[in-house]
Amino acid sequence: MAGAVVRTVSASPSAHVGGQAEETHVPLTAADLLASHPWQASPLGPPEAWDPALRATVDLIVGSPVAMSLAFGDAYTLIYNDAFAVILGREHPGSFGRPAAEVFGESWAMPGVGDVIDHVYRTGEPFREAETSVGLVLRSTAGEPDQAVFTRGCSAVKSSDGRTIGVLTVATETTEATSRLQSLSELTGALASALTLDDVARVALRYGLSAFDVDHVTIGVDDASAWRVVRRVRGELLDEADERLPPLWRRLPLDSPSPLAQAAVSGQAAFTEDGQPLRDVAADRHDQRQRAMAAIPLRTHSLRGALTFGRRHAHQWLPAERAQLDAAAELIGQAAERARRFETQHGTAQLLQRSMLPEHLPNLDRFRVAARYDPGIDGSAAGGDFYDAFVLPDGRLAIVLGDVAGHDMHAAALMGQVRAALRALALANPDPVVVLDGLDKLVGMLGTGTRSHELFVTVAYGLLDQRDGRLTLASAGHPAPLIRHASAEGQHATVGYLDVPTGTPLGLGGAHRTMTTALMPGDTILLFSDGVIERRRRELDDGLSALAKSVSEATSGDPRNLCALATSAVAGATEDDVAVLAVEYAVSPSRAATMNVPPEPTMPGRVRHWMTAQLTAWDVPEAVIGAAVLCTSELTTNALLHAGTAARVHIDLTPERLLVSVQDSGTRGTVTRAHTDTLSSRGRGLGLIEELSDAWGTDPTVRGSTVWFEILISEDHPE
Numbered sequence: 001m002a003g004a005v006v007r008t009v010s011a012s013p014s015a016h017v018g019g020q021a022e023e024t025h026v027p028l029t030a031a032d033l034l035a036s037h038p039w040q041a042s043p044l045g046p047p048e049a050w051d052p053a054l055r056a057t058v059d060l061i062v063g064s065p066v067a068m069s070l071a072f073g074d075a076y077t078l079i080y081n082d083a084f085a086v087i088l089g090r091e092h093p094g095s096f097g098r099p100a101a102e103v104f105g106e107s108w109a110m111p112g113v114g115d116v117i118d119h120v121y122r123t124g125e126p127f128r129e130a131e132t133s134v135g136l137v138l139r140s141t142a143g144e145p146d147q148a149v150f151t152r153g154c155s156a157v158k159s160s161d162g163r164t165i166g167v168l169t170v171a172t173e174t175t176e177a178t179s180r181l182q183s184l185s186e187l188t189g190a191l192a193s194a195l196t197l198d199d200v201a202r203v204a205l206r207y208g209l210s211a212f213d214v215d216h217v218t219i220g221v222d223d224a225s226a227w228r229v230v231r232r233v234r235g236e237l238l239d240e241a242d243e244r245l246p247p248l249w250r251r252l253p254l255d256s257p258s259p260l261a262q263a264a265v266s267g268q269a270a271f272t273e274d275g276q277p278l279r280d281v282a283a284d285r286h287d288q289r290q291r292a293m294a295a296i297p298l299r300t301h302s303l304r305g306a307l308t309f310g311r312r313h314a315h316q317w318l319p320a321e322r323a324q325l326d327a328a329a330e331l332i333g334q335a336a337e338r339a340r341r342f343e344t345q346h347g348t349a350q351l352l353q354r355s356m357l358p359e360h361l362p363n364l365d366r367f368r369v370a371a372r373y374d375p376g377i378d379g380s381a382a383g384g385d386f387y388d389a390f391v392l393p394d395g396r397l398a399i400v401l402g403d404v405a406g407h408d409m410h411a412a413a414l415m416g417q418v419r420a421a422l423r424a425l426a427l428a429n430p431d432p433v434v435v436l437d438g439l440d441k442l443v444g445m446l447g448t449g450t451r452s453h454e455l456f457v458t459v460a461y462g463l464l465d466q467r468d469g470r471l472t473l474a475s476a477g478h479p480a481p482l483i484r485h486a487s488a489e490g491q492h493a494t495v496g497y498l499d500v501p502t503g504t505p506l507g508l509g510g511a512h513r514t515m516t517t518a519l520m521p522g523d524t525i526l527l528f529s530d531g532v533i534e535r536r537r538r539e540l541d542d543g544l545s546a547l548a549k550s551v552s553e554a555t556s557g558d559p560r561n562l563c564a565l566a567t568s569a570v571a572g573a574t575e576d577d578v579a580v581l582a583v584e585y586a587v588s589p590s591r592a593a594t595m596n597v598p599p600e601p602t603m604p605g606r607v608r609h610w611m612t613a614q615l616t617a618w619d620v621p622e623a624v625i626g627a628a629v630l631c632t633s634e635l636t637t638n639a640l641l642h643a644g645t646a647a648r649v650h651i652d653l654t655p656e657r658l659l660v661s662v663q664d665s666g667t668r669g670t671v672t673r674a675h676t677d678t679l680s681s682r683g684r685g686l687g688l689i690e691e692l693s694d695a696w697g698t699d700p701t702v703r704g705s706t707v708w709f710e711i712l713i714s715e716d717h718p719e
Contacts, residue, residue: 033093033096053159054165057070061168068169069081069168072165075099076167078099078103087171117167121156126156128154152171153171154167183210191332191334195339203332205217212321215310216231216287216290217310218231219306227256227305228250230249230250263296263308271294272292273314277291290312293309293310296309296325296329298329299329299330299333305336307328358371364397367466370562371389373580384405384415384457386415387527387579398461399527400527401460401528402415402422402460403530403577403579414455422435430463432461432463436459436461436474439506440509442506456505457476457505457507458476459476460474460476470516471516472516473498474513474514474515475500475501482528524558524562526562527581531574532567535572546569546571556694560659560697561695564695564699594650595607595610597639599640603636604640607633608629615629620653624658627711628709630688631660635707649662657713689709693711694711
């Protein structure tokens with residue numbers, strides 16, 4: 001809001017009537033202007049000749065703390081007080097004693113402005129308006145209007161002989177109340193898309209700082225044996241990447257004397273206007289500096305918690321502000337309760353889904369295997385996509401990717417049965433035709449037993465001979481795999497879909513046939529579910545082309561990288577589950593090392609020393625070592641900080657590239673991580689990985705998530 005006391009004004013009253021005078025900074029009050037204005041040249045005449053009623057009205061206006069103005073005579077000459085000067089903004093003090101039409105400019109002709117004054121003046125009828133924004137144009141600066149709202153009342157001013165001589169306007173600004181209602185509406189909209197407690201916390205913290213202009217906001221919820229609490233302090237440097245990351249929760253004992261815990265337990269709001277509300281529980285200097293605090297409980301049926309809002313200076317929590325705090329807490333509490341239900345359902349579905357998938361894939365000398373599964377819809381329902389890879393007794397590698405139609409527990413259960421049966425059949429006789437025929441009979445029997453004729457299961461199953469790269473594949477109605485052939489440096493790889501006999505989906509009694517091809521060193525084969533390539537209102541060929549293009553342009557044939565690229569190759573959202581399995585025939589065996597990292601503050605430093613020593617012993621170029629160690633340190637710190645549990649660092653080196661992965665082994669507390677594909681690194685870590693690596697991504701696992709990056713090694717450098 002523009003100030004009205006200190007302005008750049010003319011030192012001479014003649015400047016108000018068109019004269020040119022020297023400008024100086026002088027604080028002028030309405031009383032100063034009243035005494036110095038050249039009234040002799042105005043319609044009011046000299047003050048000593050004013051009607052007693054006019055004199056009394058002017059004295060009332062100038063002495064009132066409420067915004068008042070008088071529009072006198074047919075020209076509506078303005079006389080106003082200091083409070084009304086705030087409404088006039090940049091037009092003050094030059095507006096004093098000038099016709100209202102000149103002061104308000106184009107606004108005077110707007111409905112509800114000049115016409116209201118004119119009507120009251122002509123008829124003598126009083127006027128009251130609940131809300132107006134007359135001051136918008138006047139208070140604007142650089143073309144940006146202030147969002148000011150007022151309640152306004154106008155009444156006729158009579159002279160001693162009963163004539164109407166002007167219009168008195170009394171205005172009360174209600175901008176703050178209007179702003180509070182608008183902010184609550186914005187809060188409601190933001191919370192509508194908050195699925196997890198992390199999401200709710202981010203919205204609540206951001207809203208608290210902006211809506212109440214406080215220095216300190218905290219939200220806490222019950223978590224079995226403790227309170228989970230996260231705080232935001234004014235002045236924290238958070239960029240866009242930080243805003244997407246999980247908040248940093250900490251734990252407080254249930255019997256904590258903190259205002260947050262006390263409000264959550266009692267269900268009663270508490271307000272401190274001046275004191276040391278966090279003296280006994282201060283975690284740092286930010287807590288110690290709080291003098292005023294409001295603690296508002298989150299009142300829900302299944303969740304206990306509270307919000308606190310702190311100020312570094314004494315503050316009186318007025319009734320209107322308390323009402324807004326209570327309304328905000330009601331909205332945030334309801335959103336937190338919904339989020340907890342979602343996380344419970346989401347966690348159950350994802351745990352069921354991933355517990356049916358292999359937790360570890362084979363670790364082979366010449367064949368590197370990676371897979372990725374992303375749930376469709378909103379991730380709160382189990383699905384039927386699955387993958388598998390296992391080594392048979394004869395040394396061949398069996399690779400599988402299947403799709404059971406549906407997004408419910410029934411689909412997930414059927415998927416588990418098919419996957420278990422496939423392994424059993426492969427151990428007895430791994431021939432692809434024999435295995436698919438056996439699965440066909442199983443699915444048919446399950447359909448009969450459940451009296452369901454809507455079972456739809458597709459599977460691609462192959463055997464890879466590790467001695468020569470020969471691959472034998474069969475398909476039961478599944479999309480054909482994509483093969484990526486190695487290419488010369490600087491050129492895109494060549495890709496193509498294998499001509500596998502499609503066959504019929506399982507349970508329909510159809511025949512299945514095989515095809516055989518040979519993988520060459522540097523080749524990678526990609527099996528995928530139809531959720532990768534299918535989109536609504538898009539041709540299937542468009543999806544196939546987009547996937548092929550993305551794979552051909554990949555920086556390398558690394559299977560982890562290709563799995564990440566495949567899941568995002570086709571533009572647009574999919575409602576289906578997505579599963580990808582990739583196998584690379586390495587040009588030469590890789591060297592690997594693993595370090596288990598306990599959740600201790602000193603571990604990032606130890607990881608740096610271990611990794612530097614390991615890569616140096618392998619003769620990795622110094623530039624690659626420096627970039628890899630820096631990125632790994634950031635990711636390790638993040639895993640320990642955000643997941644709160646042990647981590648696992650794995651490095652895999654070939655002559656062409658260095659692959660590093662950091663896997664956390666769980667989530668903070670007992671809350672399920674909802675967005676496992678979000679890079680949980682501070683903005684600096686995210687920027688480092690994007691800048692220093694050739695490819696990076698995140699993979700969900702049965703427990704926690706894995707963040708990885710790849711750095712290519714130039715042929716000019718020895719391994």
